[in-house]
Amino acid sequence: MIQIEKKDKKKSKNTNPTIKDVARLADVGIATVSRVINNSGKVSEKTREKVLSVIEELAYTPNIHARTLSSKNIESLSFVVPDMGNEFYSIIYSLLEKRLSRSNYRLIVFPLIDQVALQKIKQNTDMIYQTDGVFICSFSISKIFQNRTPPKKIILIDSFDDRFDSVYVDNEKIGETAAEYLLKNSPHKTNYYLITFKELDNEFTSFVFEKRDKGFLRVMKQHNKRVKVVYADLMWDGGYKAMESLIKRKPKNYVSIFSTCDMLGVGVKKYLEEKNMIPKKDYSLISVDNLPISRLFRLTTIRQPLSEMAEIAYRMFISSLKGREKVEHHKLTCKIVERET
Amino acid sequence: MIQIEKKDKKKSKNTNPTIKDVARLADVGIATVSRVINNSGKVSEKTREKVLSVIEELAYTPNIHARTLSSKNIESLSFVVPDMGNEFYSIIYSLLEKRLSRSNYRLIVFPLIDQVALQKIKQNTDMIYQTDGVFICSFSISKIFQNRTPPKKIILIDSFDDRFDSVYVDNEKIGETAAEYLLKNSPHKTNYYLITFKELDNEFTSFVFEKRDKGFLRVMKQHNKRVKVVYADLMWDGGYKAMESLIKRKPKNYVSIFSTCDMLGVGVKKYLEEKNMIPKKDYSLISVDNLPISRLFRLTTIRQPLSEMAEIAYRMFISSLKGREKVEHHKLTCKIVERET
DNA sequence: CTGTTAGCGCATTCAT
């Protein structure tokens, strides 16, 4: 009875073949199979082939969990990111992934799009705690791991924290640069606009936009310029709608606009073009990012060095693997890419 | 001596705390700790608190691999995709992820950007074989898993194969629809252009573009219209450059263009606008996808029902979990979203 | 309620 029950259980479970099954059918020990799989140790050509053929026949695939449990060799990394739909992040991701793939690491994406996603990470049972390292994009890290001890290797991309490796840009400086650019290119009678994005003040806040705003407004204030601030949705038509609410027809004054990212800048320029306004004659516009699309639009923009950021993040991870203890911080400078606007 | 060595080993390994450590410090059995972690079984409030405090103190996080090994409960899914940088895919991803997150599944992204990535998957040791199911976007599946038996649950998104659940659109039909739209809106003297993307004929080929081309060209041929075909890069300025090579200044004839995706369509329209050509007066343009950006550009486009696709993919996965055996195929219809062009 | 124990699938000595 007991035996039958056991058998039934096994059958019904429809379990995958294991190393044992392979060993049995190949008439060898499991150690030998293991050697074949890992190309380690000495195995005679004959047995190797026999084992391989059984593996093929059974469509056997080694259980990765058993494997890492046994060897402590995980080789996976986490990539925590606000929104993969944003080209900014998907580009960084691709760059990092390409770099890592050669080193046999898996980059697992953890998109923190909502509270549910955040809650998952906060449960210490989450997969993120089992990876060899975590790249965090844009987020203020303390919010994510709060009082909980975070995973071992943490590398911050596009944000800063004393305690962890980081590569980032000076967002306040970006705001200042934008202000100076506009000031330089604007006549006396100019309407200044800041089109930006307001993050909800919650655990997700990255302060990236806030800092750009701050730097920009500070310089403008120093020059006694009044700025009208409009908060837009972070979508392709966000900038368009913002401008729509601001300008109904071509105004008398010159218009100077700082849109805090390309995604907004595209819409802004589109709207102004529709109002027959000519860049540098009727308006100036500067945005931030230098995403591929900004080239198509001939947007003047402040370049975020994405490939450098990815490269440095990668290097910090590798050097940390090799035993580096001291925390590294890389503050990258951003230059203006001047185009049509 | 031996003991010392062992200790050293342990220390130097800097291993994470295990359930045993927690149990020892909390002065309970490991089963109790397990119960606390999983909120299962009965544990007295006193011991629960004690255990939790030790967990906190040790910053203990359960080893997910041991866990799944022991419980056979993996709860992760794969998402195989050509390029997360393409909004088309990142949107599907987000939709799917949002849907799944409520069911406690992790969606792991496997971007097949190059041969290296493909090789990884072909090694049967890859993580992808350990997930509960695989969503595959756009790829011709036989190329990926070739003769190897693929993982259990496979769900095809935006591609079709007899053997697996699939949700897709009829891309030849899309081409036909585009042709009919242009034919309807074009005067007798019209230059027809097809701006499309040529996939390398390798294991990655999805045939999506090829099919759209085919459907389009067939109908055009039926109507005895000659079409000039241009292959563009799949980038934001791809369509722009293609048009640049085609038209130097505003031509005498009416121009009708089918660009096989929005990413190309945006550039096409941008170029025509710069040449002062007026939509529906000087040219017609239809593309495919209906990505968010196509709205900003008032592109007439053939809508791909992304949310439906994600939803159906999700449902197919769930029903398959619940024991459905029969393969399902969902062919979705695509309607024209007529805007400015 | 709680502790003990038997695997989960595999890598890895250690014998042979």
Add this chain to the structure above:
DNA sequence: ATGAATGCGCTAACAG
């Protein structure tokens, strides 16, 4: 060159 045995960290009976 190869097989048997041990343990990785955990869950799930089982026995108190």
